[in-house]
Amino acid sequence: PIDTDKDGKIDALDADDDNDGVLTKNENYNAGTPTDDDSDGDKIPDYLDTDDDGDGILSATESNDPNKDGSPADALDTDGDKIPDYLDKDSTDGPLADPDKDGLTNADEKTLGTDPKNPDSDGDGLLDGVEKKAGSNPMNPDSDGDGIGDKVEVGTDPTKPLDTDGDGKPNAVDADDDGDGILTKNENYNGGTPTDDDSDKDTIPDYLDSDDDGDGILTKNETPDGNVDGSPTDATDGDMDGVPDYLDTSVSAVKVQVKALMQGAYNSTSKLMQDDLRSKGMLPLKQPYNIGSIKYAGTEAAVATVFAATGNNAPVDWVMVEIRDATTPATIKARIAGLVQRDGDIMDVTGSTSLMLTGLLPGNYYVSVRHRNHLGVMTSAPVAITANTIPSVDFTKPTTTVYGKDSRIGANSGTVSLLWAGNANTDVRAIANGPSNDTGVILGDVLLAKDNLSVSTNYRLAGYQPTDINMDGITIFAGPSNDVNMLLGNVLLHPGNSTFSANYIINQQLP
Numbered sequence: 001p002i003d004t005d006k007d008g009k010i011d012a013l014d015a016d017d018d019n020d021g022v023l024t025k026n027e028n029y030n031a032g033t034p035t036d037d038d039s040d041g042d043k044i045p046d047y048l049d050t051d052d053d054g055d056g057i058l059s060a061t062e063s064n065d066p067n068k069d070g071s072p073a074d075a076l077d078t079d080g081d082k083i084p085d086y087l088d089k090d091s092t093d094g095p096l097a098d099p100d101k102d103g104l105t106n107a108d109e110k111t112l113g114t115d116p117k118n119p120d121s122d123g124d125g126l127l128d129g130v131e132k133k134a135g136s137n138p139m140n141p142d143s144d145g146d147g148i149g150d151k152v153e154v155g156t157d158p159t160k161p162l163d164t165d166g167d168g169k170p171n172a173v174d175a176d177d178d179g180d181g182i183l184t185k186n187e188n189y190n191g192g193t194p195t196d197d198d199s200d201k202d203t204i205p206d207y208l209d210s211d212d213d214g215d216g217i218l219t220k221n222e223t224p225d226g227n228v229d230g231s232p233t234d235a236t237d238g239d240m241d242g243v244p245d246y247l248d249t250s251v252s253a254v255k256v257q258v259k260a261l262m263q264g265a266y267n268s269t270s271k272l273m274q275d276d277l278r279s280k281g282m283l284p285l286k287q288p289y290n291i292g293s294i295k296y297a298g299t300e301a302a303v304a305t306v307f308a309a310t311g312n313n314a315p316v317d318w319v320m321v322e323i324r325d326a327t328t329p330a331t332i333k334a335r336i337a338g339l340v341q342r343d344g345d346i347m348d349v350t351g352s353t354s355l356m357l358t359g360l361l362p363g364n365y366y367v368s369v370r371h372r373n374h375l376g377v378m379t380s381a382p383v384a385i386t387a388n389t390i391p392s393v394d395f396t397k398p399t400t401t402v403y404g405k406d407s408r409i410g411a412n413s414g415t416v417s418l419l420w421a422g423n424a425n426t427d428v429r430a431i432a433n434g435p436s437n438d439t440g441v442i443l444g445d446v447l448l449a450k451d452n453l454s455v456s457t458n459y460r461l462a463g464y465q466p467t468d469i470n471m472d473g474i475t476i477f478a479g480p481s482n483d484v485n486m487l488l489g490n491v492l493l494h495p496g497n498s499t500f501s502a503n504y505i506i507n508q509q510l511p
């Protein structure tokens with residue numbers, strides 16, 4: 001008599017003839033025709049074959065019956081191809097297998113288009129699974145095409161991929177790693193050797209350095225890319241020495257202190273401006289002058305702590321400070337977006353009231369201030385700005401002479417001077433009635449407001465809008481605290497409007 005597994009029991013009396021853990025009755029798949037049950041085609045039927053799939057691994061060691069009940073119903077199927085391992089000659093070709101040990105299943109690799117038999121499909125030194133977790137492209141050694149390979153940009157810990165500028169985009173997929181406005185590919189000057197691209201020699205390559213020349217002024221604040229296309233080919237070169245300011249450690253800069261009050265926000269009792277835009281959370285962190293007549297492409301952005309200030313130093317709104325040529329004052333030599341405080345002091349985005357304007361040599365310059373819905377003002381004569389002194393220009397004082405006629409409006413019995421309010425359409429004049437009038441702009445914004453379903457003229461439009469003449473965070477055409485009355489009052493009572501005409505135009509007194 002035959003005893004296949006040599007266990008002392010003849011096959012006729014042995015429930016598991018080959019002793020592989022699966023009962024013979026469960027290996028006789030074809031109901032009494034065992035010669036047909038030969039998974040590996042070796043002419044040994046499975047019920048007598050200790051290696052059913054012929055893969056060199058005994059069936060008993062391929063988890064063919066984990067619960068030891070003699071049935072293979074719970075047999076392990078590692079690769080998820082619905083063929084249990086003990087019958088599957090290749091247990092690595094199913095959707096759940098990871099034959100190349102890169103951390104991705106075959107199904108994952110199919111979705112991504114990577115090679116399931118190559119742990120590093122793009123050959124960049126990072127496993128495909130690591131790249132997927134890090135957010136980079138496992139099919140491209142330079143995911144963002146910036147000239148810096150993913151291996152460098154992901155960093156030493158793929159579970160925490162580098163994000164230099166903290167914008168939520170890992171460097172490997174961020175076109176501007178340091179967030180300075182210049183694309184990384186345009187800061188990797190040496191073609192793949194970023195460690196050499198270190199203008200200020202601080203051991204931080206320019207493409208990761210927010211201050212490339214180490215002059216204390218952030219690259220993004222030195223106008224490195226005037227047309228905002230990511231290329232520094234149009235970067236400002238203030239001293240015209242052939243080196244753009246953002247790379248020039250010797251670039252000239254001047255400082256000036258400026259003070260101004262906006263009529264719309266001014267409170268004659270406190271002699272301060274209201275900071276409703278800040279307190280209501282409507283004041284933007286980034287300068288807003290990329291639209292309207294000012295058309296400024298600067299990247300100034302305030303730090304959050306500046307907005308937390310209260311009292312006299314609380315920020316009221318963004319303003320534009322300009323330095324103009326002494327001979328042709330229509331020519332703007334430099335400008336900076338700053339925040340005007342309740343008391344009129346203008347500070348930069350860090351909170352300093354000494355405003356630094358780069359690209360200027362010490363000399364004589366006109367100084368002007370402009371606001372998005374107030375008319376600008378300029379000194380009547382050039383101001384001396386030297387390397388050792390910081391001049392102070394106080395437009396709130398009536399004694400500070402200014403360019404033009406009736407360029408400011410008086411308050412508190414003429415003891416304080418304010419910028420004229422009413423420029424709702426952000427041009428260079430205040431008009432209550434007639435062509436291009438500001439009243440119509442206020443009315444239009446109110447009537448067309450998305451939530452003004454009844455198209456009511458009394459609708460209160462909340463938000464940071466140039467039509468909010470009194471700067472309380474709400475544009476109102478009709479009703480209490482409306483924005484039209486101040487505009488109309490300015491027009492009718494303007495010193496130049498001798499006939500009290502509603503059609504009078506208040507022109508901004510700037511060249």
